Amino acid sequence: MALGGVTTLAVVGMAAILGALWLYQGSGPAAKTGDYTTVVLRRGSSLPEIAQTLQRSGAIRSSSLFLTAAQLTGSARKLKAGEYEFPSRASLSRVMAAIRDGKVVRHQVTIPEGMTSDMVIDILNRSTVLTGSAPTPPEGSVLPETYQVERGEDRSAVLQRMMDDRDKILDALWAKRQPGLPFDTKEEAVTLASIVEKETGLASERPRVAAVFVNRLRSGIRLGSDPTIIYGLTRGRPLGRGILLSELQRQTPYNTYQIDGLPPTPIANPGRAALAAVLDPPKTDELYFVADGSGGHVFAKTYDDHLRNVAKWRQVERRAAAPTPAAAPALSGG
Numbered sequence: 001m002a003l004g005g006v007t008t009l010a011v012v013g014m015a016a017i018l019g020a021l022w023l024y025q026g027s028g029p030a031a032k033t034g035d036y037t038t039v040v041l042r043r044g045s046s047l048p049e050i051a052q053t054l055q056r057s058g059a060i061r062s063s064s065l066f067l068t069a070a071q072l073t074g075s076a077r078k079l080k081a082g083e084y085e086f087p088s089r090a091s092l093s094r095v096m097a098a099i100r101d102g103k104v105v106r107h108q109v110t111i112p113e114g115m116t117s118d119m120v121i122d123i124l125n126r127s128t129v130l131t132g133s134a135p136t137p138p139e140g141s142v143l144p145e146t147y148q149v150e151r152g153e154d155r156s157a158v159l160q161r162m163m164d165d166r167d168k169i170l171d172a173l174w175a176k177r178q179p180g181l182p183f184d185t186k187e188e189a190v191t192l193a194s195i196v197e198k199e200t201g202l203a204s205e206r207p208r209v210a211a212v213f214v215n216r217l218r219s220g221i222r223l224g225s226d227p228t229i230i231y232g233l234t235r236g237r238p239l240g241r242g243i244l245l246s247e248l249q250r251q252t253p254y255n256t257y258q259i260d261g262l263p264p265t266p267i268a269n270p271g272r273a274a275l276a277a278v279l280d281p282p283k284t285d286e287l288y289f290v291a292d293g294s295g296g297h298v299f300a301k302t303y304d305d306h307l308r309n310v311a312k313w314r315q316v317e318r319r320a321a322a323p324t325p326a327a328a329p330a331l332s333g334g
Contacts, residue, residue: 024069024093031088032058040151041099043081050079050099059086059095066092075100083129083151106148109158113144113271114197116236120162120269124155134159140190140266142166169272177279182217183262192217193274194266195256198227202296203273210277211284212299221287223256231267292316 031037039057041050047070051063060066070076075096082104086095107129111120117139124134127149134155142159143166149158174186183189196210216223229243230236232254248255254263288306289297293316300306 024065025091027089028086028091028095029058029061029089031086035088036085037088037090038083038085038105040083041079041081043152045081047076047079054095059084059090060092062092066096069093069096080104081152104150107151108146109149110146111142111144111162111269113274114194114268115142115144116231116268117142118235118237120159124159127155129153130155130158132156137163138265140187140194140269142269143169144269144271166269170275173272173275173279178281181279182214187266188262189275189278190270191262191266193270193278194268195223195225195228196277197270197274198268199225200297205296206274206277207282208284208286208299209289209297210274211281212286212289214278214281215284215287217261219287220260222258222260223262225256228254228256228263228267231263236268 029037037057037059039054039059041053045053047067048063051060051066051070054060054066055063069092070079073096078100079096080099080102082102084095084098084103085105086098107127109123109127109130111123115123117137120142121134121136124130129151130149131152132154137159142162145162145165147158147162170186170190174189177189181189183192192210192213195213196206200206200209213223213225226243227236229247229250229252230239232250232252233239233247248257251258253259254267256263284299285301286299288300288303288309290300290306290309290313292298292309293313298309298312300309
């Protein structure tokens, strides 16, 4: 009889173990909607709170089994906060492994090239997954890029990452810069790169546009860049119209038709291609450029050639029936 009892207990024990293994590794509950169950585990959550949150969300069937499994597998002290997405019917073991390994959902925040720092903060503030607030950074201090962020991440921390990335890129490019450039500091390079960034949307044109401005600085010719005028008027917000003659003649620290050399700060946040272009521009004799009507620009070495190119551009504008404000011929073509 004793032997039979032991055998019965062994069978029951084996059944319990197999049942627990099935509950741990077998299919979990189906997602309530769609193909995934999304769960947010707050920072500082206790193990019981994590288990209860997972059960309430429908990611697991049993909070008590999760607690037991976390203790037995050694995962209890390794579970990480964040937002998780579990496939429908994911096993408890898969759910626990994801939380233990911190496989949180990654969201993206994209900062386009040429955004001003005010616009960067607007983008961060519009993100529904970020928290906290961030101050407006100095103009030109952010690297435009697509950044991976987590739900609940602080906006100021994300902004600092953007600024650190810009510093790394700038330091690397500065170390390999072309000798004899007509500026002395990294910030002056960023200022010129921001003007290049705003002058052309074509990546292929950035080196050539950079060369024009470098040549103008070397020659003591004013930069004559329309985007600098706009920055002096609106901090880079679009005017929604052409630049008026009175605005071309208005004295601001950013009006490069009126001041010599570079403006006092960048006018936007340039991307790595624009930074690379001003720190290693091609060798050319070109001093002018103007829009060609196809989205690009036509370049010239002399002012007379530039005026002829401007006249052709005015014809393109007239044919397109675009209103042309009273303005002097653009030296650069912004």
